[in-house]
Every structure is written in structure tokens, then in C-alpha cells.
Amino acid sequence: MKNNVVIITGITASGKSELCDKLTKKYSNIRIINCDSKQIYKEIPIITAQPPKQEEFYKLYGYVSAKENYSVGLWLEDLKKEVGNALENLQIPIITGGSGLYISSLVKGLSSMPQISQEVRKNVNELKKNSSREEFYALVLSKDPNIQGKIFMNDSHRLSRALEVITETKRSILKWQEEKDPPSFNNIKMYTILPKREEVYQKINSRFTTMIENGAIDEVKTLLSMNLAPHLPAMKAHGVPEIIKYLKGEITLNEAIQIAQINTRHYAKRQYTWFRNQFSSSEVINCTTELELY
Secondary structure (H helix, E strand, O other): OOOOEEEEEEOOOOOHHHHHHHHHHHOOOEEEEEOOOOOOEOOOOOOOOOOOOOOOOEEOOOOEOOOOOOOHHHHHHHHHHHHHHHHHOOOEEEEEOOOHHHHHHHHHOOEOOOOOOHHHHHHHHHHHHOOOHHHHHHHHHHHOHHHOOOOOOOOHHHHHHHHHHHHHHOOOHHHHHHOEOOOOOOOEEEEEEOOOHHHHHHHHHHHHHHHHHHOHHHHHHHHHHOOOOOOOHHHHOOOHHHHHHHHOOOOOHHHHHHHHHHHHHHHHHHHHHHHHHHOOOOEEEOOOOOOOOO
């Protein structure tokens, strides 16, 4: 075996799942372990493009309730168990997904981030909802000037997180991020899939239309029936906020599809920049690359 642990990452809709599916046909002694922060939720397999259930190959997919405010720390604990099980059984663990925080915590170590109270999270969510993008950015910047040039106006998720942390702890999120636990594994081989943007954008557009045809709306109806708090991660999966607006009669289905496609393409664009700058030791490949694991 060349490496103890293999990571296959890359931007959304880049072909990670297709490549892993090919590897399961080529090698019988591998385990595909999920590293996507939304594919963990069992109520939304269609809208998060989870692979078909094959327990002998795929682990950590669709195993957490959308009711849970699951965290990267909890995922790391689950991941270590699955990697340990694979290695004990002489299998190659292949960790795959595109969630930047999950990948970064795995390769570089996890920041010792504080717990955020429900009250603070709710207040921050209300502030964001009742402010324009410019107003919310200015508010966060006034509370935590350290983020200037590090977190930008269009990154509402990270801005919310920064405001939660500074409100809860009186300390900048950037200071917390400097304090990291050591990486979880040694002897890692990492591959990043970064295809041409036009190909990815086309795939994002067609994939979301297919998801709608295959039952994504029913999945969102299930989420709504659970009366989940809007800040929970499952409620922020790509397409969920737009479909909720459609179900509430605020926009048409075509508008929901178009807005979701645009938002996902913007997310992919940010991922391109992030992945190109984060992991210098990663080998850039495409989804048709023939990987030799040993």
C-alpha cells in the first residue's frame, strides 16, 4: 500500500463520486468515507447527491438526523473510527468530499473553536436576516476588525460565524483558528479534482434539475414538517432555502431552480480559489484519472 489514507477532494460537481465509484469496481479492499458536511444527513440524500447505499464500500453517508447541529469535531471522531476499522481490516480508507473545513481540519488540524449558545446563534441569525449585505458586513467588521481582508462581504456564513464567536467569547475567530490540534493522520496522499469551470457550471445546472425530478421537493417538505431551526446545517444545503421559498409561494419553481443554480455556481467559484491556495502538496487530477492505489 502506497499510503495509509487517501483523500479525494475538489469543488462541487467535479466528479468525486464518479471517480470513487470507479475505484470500488477496480479494488475490493477500499472504503469510501464521506467528507461532505451535508451528505451526512439522512433526510436529504437526493438534494445532497449522496451515493447509493452500499454499506460494504461507503461510510458516514446519511447517518445523522437533520435535527442535530452536527460539527466538524464530531465528524472527526466518527472518521477516526471508520479509518481505524478500515486499516485493521487491511483496507484502504478513501476520504472524499468537498467541505473545506472538514478537509482542512483533517490535513492541518482542527481549531479549538468555542461552543456557541443557542441564544447567540439565534440573535446573529436575526441580525443577518434583518440587515442588508453591506450593513451586516459593517456590523461584523465593527465587532471584529481582524476579519478585514480575511472574510469578505459575500461570505455570509463565515461572517455569521465570526460574529457568533466574538459575541460569545469577546475574542476574534481568527485568534481561535490559530490554535490547532495536530492533524489526525500521517502518510496521507491527497488528490484535488479541478475541472474546467464551464463543465462544472453545466453539470451544476443539469444536476439540480435532475434532483427536482427525482424528489428533492419532497425531501424539503420533510425538513419543514420537522419544524427545524433555520440555522441548522441541513437547512442550508444547496437548494433547500430556494425550495422552501417556492413551497411558501414566495417564488415560482423555475425561479427556485434558477436561483439555486446561480448560488451553487457562485459557491463553486469560491471553491476554485480556496482549493488552489490551500493544499500545495495535493495532486490536481480530473475525474477520469486512473488512480493506482498500490
